[in-house]
Amino acid sequence: METNAPKRRDNKKSLRVKVISLGNAEVGKSCIIKRYCEKRFVPKYLATIGIDYGVTKVQVRDREIKVNIFDMAGHPFFYEVRNTRLLLWCLLLWCLLLWCLLLWCHLSSSVVSQVRNEFYKDSQGVLLVYDVGLRESFDALDSWLGEMKQEMGSQANMDSIVFIVCANKVDLTKRRVVDEGEGRLWAESRGFHYFETSAQSGEGINEMFQAFFSSITDMCENGGKRPATEVSVGFTKEQADTIRRIRNSKDSWDMLGVKPGATREEVNKAYRKLAVLLHPDKCVAPGSEDAFKAVVNARTSLLKNIK
Ligand code: GTP
Ligand code: MG
Secondary structure, eight states: OOOOOOEEOSSTTEEEEEEEEEOOTTSSHHHHHHHHHHSOOOOSOOOOOSEEEEEEEEEETTEEEEEEEEEEOOSHHHHHHTTSHHHHHHHHHHHHHOGGGHHHHHHHHHHHTSOHHHHHTTOSEEEEEEETTOHHHHHTHHHHHHHHHHHHOSHHHHTTSEEEEEEEOTTOGGGOOSOHHHHHHHHHTTTOEEEEOOTTTOTTHHHHHHHHHHHHHHHHHTTTSOOGGGGOOSSOHHHHHHHHHHHTOSSHHHHHTOOTTOOHHHHHHHHHHHHHHHOTTTOOSTTHHHHHHHHHHHHHHHHHHOO
């Protein structure tokens, strides 16, 4: 079986690991990495083309970690074609048009032209980034994860990776639409770490990377398996996903998961199922109390109008 076990160098105390960044375009992936590695913020948007690659060294306890960072473009264009021959052709065309980008293109294309799973393969850590002011970037985390799962082939490979969710741009408080509870719920229900970050102010960045590298080191020392303690959050993924679905539902029918025009029995049956799942005595997931109340209200209002 293929594992993501890191490559050890001769010195037993040093490790070489690969981390990748995933998330929609413009959520701040490159700025987060730049803020940590170069201690600076770039306000101007410079879209990543294909994949940017960098190396940094960090110290975790008594170990030196050499981190290879693959910062991925989030733009849908690259989502569709980043690992196909078309991208290679695009990059080659680019090389012809812009000679000064020749070296960069050469280095990038050797990475991007590999098949899609080559990019994910052998990763020990994934930074999943969304912008707290853009709901679609949060909703897209599922598809980023889905794509990765598909390419990794088996759940066993996914279990050998440390995931960190970055709720980025928290400095822009007025435009925030995804609150901490919602982000944390999504992350922790999957056994992922959750951090609120701002590449602009630096908030949360060092803490996030320290936790990230420390967890990767723990995982490596645990034989390449994510330690089980990290996933014990006290609630299930089903509960977390249901709370999220309820929060995003358009009306009472949708909230209970029944078709408009459903009978009293159907409404009650759906209600009972949700009540068992979300009752505050049984569910400790953040937001469960509000979700439970919303379900009670939805049922009451629907039953009022059903003969
Ligand atoms: P792609 O490379 O296209 O996938 O985008 P990206 O996710 O790497 O985004 P990038 O880091 O290039 O940042 C996009 C824009 O958001 C830039 O204009 C940044 O200056 C801005 N930005 C990034 N992080 C923050 C942040 O924490 N706060 C604020 N206010 N702006 C940010
Ligand atoms: Mg980028």
